Amino acid sequence: MDSLVDIVARLGGSAQAAQLLQLTTERKLRAAVQCGELERVARGQYALPSLGPHRLAALAYDGVASHVSAAHLWGLPLLAQPEKPHVTVPINRRVRRGRPAVLHWAPITSDERLARTTTLLQTVIDCARILPFGEALAVADAALRTGQLSLTELENAATGMRGFGRPLALQVAAAATPLAESFLESVFRGVLISAGITDFEPQVIVYDSAGFVARVDLGSRPIRLALEVEGYEFHGGPTAFAADCRRYDDLVAAGWLVLRFTYQQIFGDPAWVIDTVRAAVSLRTRSGALGPEAPRVETAADWAA
Incomplete structure (x- = not known):
């Protein structure tokens, strides 16, 4: 019989207790948590510790990793790793106290919920809201360099933004380029601009x-x-x-x-x-x-x- 770790891995790294109890016993589920094979992230929700703190926090709040946490998951360069996971939850969601995290409220797409992280475009836009200009520019440059995001998409998204961070996002979109080759080069360009x-x-x-x-x-x-x-x-x-x-x-x-x-x-x-x-x-x-x-x-x- 497959281990609980194998079962949860096939389910995408997390599973509800009801799903697991159809395949195992409560005693074995508790034992898997006690020995660290699984982590209880919320009531009735279990996950593999290998998902890492950012996705585990997203599961705990039934949201998605976002902002600098999403940048980390996308492999985008950051001056420092987030001290706490950043999690976006749906608008009007009331959340209970849980594991340490920085919470944000915004609409979440079905694809983001499935991946438990914001899209590459949304990640760049979110980072532009909260990071200093040079660091936000480095994130945008690196995202463009992947080829998975175009400058036109970034410019349109920044133009369509509302609320906090829009002026900085517009500045980032205007200066971003896939030609920059390193985090330090992008930050330096940001200092000059x-x-x-x-x-x-x-x-x-x-x-x-x-x-x-x-x-x-x-x-x-x-x-x-x-x-x-x-x-x-x-x-x-x-x-x-x-x-x-x-x-x-x-x-x-x-x-x-x-x-x-x-x-x-x-x-x-x-x-x-x-x-x-x-x-x-x-x-x-x-x-x-x-x-x-x-x-x-x-x-x-x-x-x-």
């Missing part, structure tokens, strides 16, 4: 007369200024370090000024980052960085085409 610096494009490809030079995280074509973001990891060894140095030397030789910013600087001293970028923009603008023989520059989107 918030400061009114909007002339930098993500993943700009630079050529000189001999051909391809490099692809930079953020680039301003008119003044040939590149902004690069550096995470925690270093270059992995002397070969990678030498290649990195050559890349930056090639960019300088092609007429580009390159600024590099670390995770700690972007999050710890954003005012200095903004001042430095503004100073570099001013310097390049005054010097007339783009001459008549400027190298060809493309974005990653141009390159793919």
Whole structure:
């Protein structure tokens, strides 16, 4: 006979007591809970612990994981994991006290209820309601990068929003792009946009007369200024370090000024980052960085085409 774990797994990870008692006894059900094979998430509702805290909380409140919890389940990048699960329950639902969770009230579709999490589009919109702009932009960029969400869908959803968070969601939709390649790059772009610096494009490809030079995280074509973001990891060894140095030397030789910013600087001293970028923009603008023989520059989107 199949174990209770196998039975519940076949039922999608959770089951009502009435379903299980048709296949086992109360004693065995209690034993499965006591040994941690199953978890009682609500009265008459049991689930596999492997569903994780976000879906278990959704089951406990008969809702769906949402906002940053849904972002976590979709594999979207977050600065920090949620301290408590975020759960959306149907409008006008009165809930009893239960396990710790941040509750929201909104309409829920049948597909969301089946998956016990909000759709990718709704997740992006919800995150735009509650996260700082740069972090919300990183979530939106990553969602677009999956190919499961289009920019048009995101823009339409933001336009159709009502209530709290709509201005930020519109700003996120206007700035989001699938070209951004990392969480830190998206947050950095958000810092710049918030400061009114909007002339930098993500993943700009630079050529000189001999051909391809490099692809930079953020680039301003008119003044040939590149902004690069550096995470925690270093270059992995002397070969990678030498290649990195050559890349930056090639960019300088092609007429580009390159600024590099670390995770700690972007999050710890954003005012200095903004001042430095503004100073570099001013310097390049005054010097007339783009001459008549400027190298060809493309974005990653141009390159793919």
